[in-house]
Amino acid sequence: MRTTTLWNDKWIFVKEGKKQEISLPHTWNAVDGQTGPEQYYRGTCIYEKTFGRPVFNYGERVYIEFRGVNSSCKVFWGEKEIAAHDGGYSTFRVDITDFLQDENLIQVHVSNEPNGDVYPQRADFTFYGGIYRDVYMVIVDEKHFDLDYYGTNGLYVTPRIIGDDAEIEIKAYVNGGDSVLISVDGVSEQKFPVMEIDGRKMVHGKFMIADVHLWNGMADPYLYNITATLFDDEKECDRIYDRFGVREFSVDAKKGFFLNGKSYPLHGVSRHQDREGVGNALTRKMHEEDIDLILSMGANSIRLAHYQHDRYFYDLCDEKGIVVWAEIPYITVHMDAGRENTISQMKELIVQNYNHASIMCWALSNEITLQGITEDLMENHRILNDMVHEMDPARYSAMANLFLLETDSPLVTLPDIRGYNLYYGWYVGEMEDNDRWFDEFHKNHPDVAIGLTEYGADAVIDLQSPKPEKGDYTESYQALYHEHMLEMFAARPYIWGTYLWNMFEFAAAGRNEAGDPGKNHKGVITFDRKQKKDAYYIYKAWWSDEPFVHLCGRRYHDRIEEETEIKVYSNQKSITLYVDGEKYATKNGEHVFKFKVTISGTHSIKAVSGIFSDEMEIKKVSEPNPLYFAPDKKVKNWFDVPAGIEEKEGYLSINSTMAEIQAVTEGKAIIDHIMASMKKETAGGMGEGVRISEAMQQMIARQPLVKLLQQGGMDTDSEEVQAISAALLKIRKI
CATH class of the missing domain: 2.60.120.260 (Galactose-binding domain-like)
Known part of the structure; x- marks a missing residue:
C-alpha cells in the first residue's frame, strides 16, 4: 500500500x-x-x-x-x-x-x-x-492510481443535485488492477470494474446519495469523505482519500450569483500567496492565518490570483465554505510560443483541483489584451475554453478583462462568465466612473453576466491626510475610495461578484512607489499581516456580522487643522463619541459615522456602541508631520500650494475638459501631441490593435486636462505644462 x-x-x-x-x-x-x-x-x-x-x-x-x-x-x-x-x-x-x-x-x-x-x-x-x-x-x-497524468491523484468526483438527492459520478484512472472499491463515509460502498477507454485504464460509475447534505457556503460547508481502494483480484494495491461537496453554482445576468438555487452575493477579495520576508515559501500556519484574516473581514469568496495556489489553501476554502475563482497565469502579454504552456497549466489546474467543492470556475486569462488582440490570442482562448468545458462541464469558464478591452469584443462573451478589472478613481478617472461604466455595460448588454474582478487604490499605511485625493498613496484616500465602491455594489445587484484588489500587500519587484519600493500597496492588510488599514474595517462594517467599532485615522496622530474630522466604521446602528472622557455627540446611521471636533492640544478620542468601543489619541500641531507624506515627487502632498492655473474668458486652458479642447481643431492637435508623447514614455505601451472602450472615451472626455497630466506624472509647475497652458490660452472655445 x-x-x-x-x-x-x-x-x-x-x-x-x-x-x-x-x-x-x-x-x-x-x-x-x-x-x-x-x-x-x-x-x-x-x-x-x-x-x-x-x-x-x-x-x-x-x-x-x-x-x-x-x-x-x-x-x-x-x-x-x-x-x-x-x-x-x-x-x-x-x-x-x-x-x-x-x-x-x-x-x-x-x-x-x-x-x-x-x-x-x-x-x-x-x-x-x-x-x-x-x-x-x-x-x-506497481499497480496504482494514476500518478503520471499532469499531477493528478487519479480520482474525479462529479456531484449532481436531483431534487433532495444527489447523483455522484465517479471516475478513477489506474495503471493496473481489476476493480476499485469506492467508499463514502456513512453513505455508500460500491465496487466498480476497471475498463480501458481511449487507451487509459479507468473505472466509471454512479451512485445516489439520498436526502443529500449540501455544501452550502459559509453557513454549512459540509464535505463528504471518500476512499478509493484499488484491487487486483483479492489484493489491495493502492488507496487514496479525498473529500467532495454537493452544491450547485449559477449566475444570472440580472440577479447575480446563486448557490444551490438561492441568491448568494459574492463579497470577494483577491489573494497573492506571498508575504514579507518569506516570499511564496509559506507554511501551513501562514495559509491558515491568511484565510482567518479574510473571514474576519466578512468575505465569502476569493479570487486566487494569478495562478494555481497551494493545495492546502483550496482545502481550507472547502472547509470554510468560501467560493473560489481559480485561474492560470496566462497574463498581460500573449506569447505565440506559449500556447502549449497555457494548455498544460490549465490541465494541471483542473485535474489537480477537480474535487474541491469551493471552486466555481476555471479562469482562462487575466488582462491578456494589453498589447491588442490577435487571431493567435483568440484561438488560444477558444482552445482553453473548449478544454474547460470538455474536462469539467459542471463548472464555468471565466476571464478577467483589462478595462481597455471593448465591451463588444468577442473575447468578452467567449467564456461563460467574465469580470472587468477597473481602476477608475486610482489610475484613471474618478470613483464615480465605476458607476457609469457598470450602468452602461448593463444597459448595452443586459443578458451578459458581469462581475468586477479587480479594483483598488494603493495606500502606504503611514501616509495620512485630512484632505485625501487620488494619487496621494494615503491610508485616508484608500478608505474613501472603498467607501464609495461598497455603496456602488449595493446599488447594482446584477454584479455577480466583486473582488477587492487586494486583501494583502504583495511583492511587485518592478515597482518603486511612495518611498516603499518592491511592493503593490493596494492590500487592506500590510505585507507582514500585522496591521489592518482603515479600509479593512469599512468592508467589515458592510460584510461581517461580528459586532465592532473602529476609529479611523489613528495613525494620523499629528493634525494641523483646528477642526478635524473623526470618522468611525461600524456595523452597529448608533455611535457615541467621547472627547477627553466627556460625551461629545451621538449619531445614528450605517457603516460610516462622521463627527467634527475642534482640537487645541492632545486629546483622547473614544467611540462607543453598547459594549463595543475603540480609542485613540490625536494632537494639534503647528507644522505638518513630514512622515505623513511620500518622498516620491510624483505624489502630490495635500499641503503643497498648487501653481496658479491661468485662465482667460472665452479661451481654453489646462482646466478645460478633454472634450472642450478636442472640439477645436487646434486644441485636438495639442492633445494628439501630448498623447503620442505619453505613449512613447510608457514602458510597454498599449501597442497597436488596442481600442479604447466607449466608456473609457467618455470618462476621458469629462476630465480636465490638468488631471490627466497629473495622472501621467507631469508636474503642473514644469516648463512643459506651462507651455501647453500658454498654447491653449491662445485658442478660443467653441
Whole structure:
C-alpha cells in the first residue's frame, strides 16, 4: 500500500557557485524580490539532495512529488536529465525507481529567468524562484492510481443535485488492477470494474446519495469523505482519500450569483500567496492565518490570483465554505510560443483541483489584451475554453478583462462568465466612473453576466491626510475610495461578484512607489499581516456580522487643522463619541459615522456602541508631520500650494475638459501631441490593435486636462505644462 513521506530536509542550495544547507519550502527571492527592480535575481539555481536507497518492496514504484517549483526546472540524476517541468504553481512527479542505487544524488535545476514560452513573463507581481512548496517521496504498488497524468491523484468526483438527492459520478484512472472499491463515509460502498477507454485504464460509475447534505457556503460547508481502494483480484494495491461537496453554482445576468438555487452575493477579495520576508515559501500556519484574516473581514469568496495556489489553501476554502475563482497565469502579454504552456497549466489546474467543492470556475486569462488582440490570442482562448468545458462541464469558464478591452469584443462573451478589472478613481478617472461604466455595460448588454474582478487604490499605511485625493498613496484616500465602491455594489445587484484588489500587500519587484519600493500597496492588510488599514474595517462594517467599532485615522496622530474630522466604521446602528472622557455627540446611521471636533492640544478620542468601543489619541500641531507624506515627487502632498492655473474668458486652458479642447481643431492637435508623447514614455505601451472602450472615451472626455497630466506624472509647475497652458490660452472655445 501507498506510503507518503515529507521530503523537505537536508537539501543543498547552490546559487552562483555558493552552497548552503536548507530546508524546503525555499525561495531565493524572499528578500530581493520585495525590494525593487535593482536587486531582483532572475536566474538558475540548483537544489541537490543526497540520500540512501529507500526501503520498498519488489514491484513497488518510488516517486518524488514536487508541489511547486518556480518557474521551470530540470531534474538530473548524476549527469542524466530524467524529467523537466514548465510552470511554477502546480504539482508534478518524477518516477525515480529505475535510477535508485545504495547512494543517490538528485539535482533540480530551477530557473525563473525570462523566456518566451512559459507563463507568466510580464505581470505586476514577483516571480519567486525556488522549490517553494513541499516535496514528498511517494512509494506505491506497481499497480496504482494514476500518478503520471499532469499531477493528478487519479480520482474525479462529479456531484449532481436531483431534487433532495444527489447523483455522484465517479471516475478513477489506474495503471493496473481489476476493480476499485469506492467508499463514502456513512453513505455508500460500491465496487466498480476497471475498463480501458481511449487507451487509459479507468473505472466509471454512479451512485445516489439520498436526502443529500449540501455544501452550502459559509453557513454549512459540509464535505463528504471518500476512499478509493484499488484491487487486483483479492489484493489491495493502492488507496487514496479525498473529500467532495454537493452544491450547485449559477449566475444570472440580472440577479447575480446563486448557490444551490438561492441568491448568494459574492463579497470577494483577491489573494497573492506571498508575504514579507518569506516570499511564496509559506507554511501551513501562514495559509491558515491568511484565510482567518479574510473571514474576519466578512468575505465569502476569493479570487486566487494569478495562478494555481497551494493545495492546502483550496482545502481550507472547502472547509470554510468560501467560493473560489481559480485561474492560470496566462497574463498581460500573449506569447505565440506559449500556447502549449497555457494548455498544460490549465490541465494541471483542473485535474489537480477537480474535487474541491469551493471552486466555481476555471479562469482562462487575466488582462491578456494589453498589447491588442490577435487571431493567435483568440484561438488560444477558444482552445482553453473548449478544454474547460470538455474536462469539467459542471463548472464555468471565466476571464478577467483589462478595462481597455471593448465591451463588444468577442473575447468578452467567449467564456461563460467574465469580470472587468477597473481602476477608475486610482489610475484613471474618478470613483464615480465605476458607476457609469457598470450602468452602461448593463444597459448595452443586459443578458451578459458581469462581475468586477479587480479594483483598488494603493495606500502606504503611514501616509495620512485630512484632505485625501487620488494619487496621494494615503491610508485616508484608500478608505474613501472603498467607501464609495461598497455603496456602488449595493446599488447594482446584477454584479455577480466583486473582488477587492487586494486583501494583502504583495511583492511587485518592478515597482518603486511612495518611498516603499518592491511592493503593490493596494492590500487592506500590510505585507507582514500585522496591521489592518482603515479600509479593512469599512468592508467589515458592510460584510461581517461580528459586532465592532473602529476609529479611523489613528495613525494620523499629528493634525494641523483646528477642526478635524473623526470618522468611525461600524456595523452597529448608533455611535457615541467621547472627547477627553466627556460625551461629545451621538449619531445614528450605517457603516460610516462622521463627527467634527475642534482640537487645541492632545486629546483622547473614544467611540462607543453598547459594549463595543475603540480609542485613540490625536494632537494639534503647528507644522505638518513630514512622515505623513511620500518622498516620491510624483505624489502630490495635500499641503503643497498648487501653481496658479491661468485662465482667460472665452479661451481654453489646462482646466478645460478633454472634450472642450478636442472640439477645436487646434486644441485636438495639442492633445494628439501630448498623447503620442505619453505613449512613447510608457514602458510597454498599449501597442497597436488596442481600442479604447466607449466608456473609457467618455470618462476621458469629462476630465480636465490638468488631471490627466497629473495622472501621467507631469508636474503642473514644469516648463512643459506651462507651455501647453500658454498654447491653449491662445485658442478660443467653441
